[in-house]
Amino acid sequence: MAPFEWSGVAFFLVNVLIGAGFGVALERSGFGDSRRIAGQFYLTDLTVVRVMFTAIVVAMLLTLWASALGWLDLDRVWIDETYLGSGILGGALLGIGMVVGGYCPGTSLVATSTLKLDGLFFIAGLFVGIVAFGEVVPKFWEFFQQAGFRGTYTLDQWLGISKGETAVLVTAVALFTFWGADTYEAARGNRDKARD
């Protein structure tokens, strides 16, 4: 039963394998191409929402099933705390960066690993941004530390329903999104054909 106690070489090996698997998944999904990521925002390519939402739903179901079967104690799993203000502001900035640059930090590494120069420049910009943030964050430290703090706040707590019911709701939204994406792309395809 989790957690597994790895140390030394085994610990690093597990981390390397997980990281490598994640990189492979991103690259095979086409996220090493900035046009695919930017296309999500222009609604010309909906791969990002399909892949990410699938990953969310699969991970959610595996986690909850592992907990239900007693293989995983959710009390021992770290859940990021919620800071609404800095989350919304940071998310907005990240979104702008993704549209402008065509990458997020992880996918820029994927692109760089396949020798794409735009990925490399994105990483350079990333480091500039990190340093700049480090220099100015003291000026808004209180906001950064406390903005909209909610503690560990999960979707089921917010909705006031059980984790199982939340899983059904999230899965339903995901499946509807996938259907919507297919329908939209089919309609766009027909419209493009009609134009041609």
Next chain:
Amino acid sequence: MSTFKTVGATVLALASLALVVVPQPDAADKVVRKTAELERALEAREVQIEPAEMLDLMHNNQVRLVVLDLRDEADYNMFHFQEARRVTFDQLAGEVGAALNPEAVVVLVSNGEERATQGWRILKAVQSSNAYILAGGINRWLKEFGEYSEPRPVPVQPLVQATDEPRGEGLRYIFPVALGDRTEIAWPDPHHLHIPEQEFEKKVKLNKVITVAGGGCG
């Protein structure tokens, strides 16, 4: 929609619907599941740490050591570890347990092991702290390190056998006056007191809380 998509969507839908029928474990379920695991660990003496390991922890600057003393006030006042906090079982199950740093190494002490073991069960049932029991309790600590104290603790009752390991809950050693932690063996310095290095089976595992800053695709 392709067959692959249909099958995938069906699997996801069924897996999520089944979670409504198969509920998440509640506190009572967790206690039952944990109890078997806890008893196995107790029986195998995986969580009872030797006084030598306790001494090592006291001088390990990588460790946040928290000592919780489950004895009554009189015994606590007679002798207790430096910075040991006297707590009750209710406090362990309540505010004290909840406030414990998950990275801290918590050692529960009593005169023997009974109360410390009971406290350990409570603590482990309510939260996943990195908790241990001082093997033999304060009685064994005073038996092993008493000679380095000035004044020395005196046995309340002579031990019947040399191999008797006092695990019962009466305090077996007393000082001429109640010293609390005002004796060198409340937090002994092995170099200063010339305590010979002792070998022990290392049982304490350090918990490192792994936090993930951020998420998504990174």
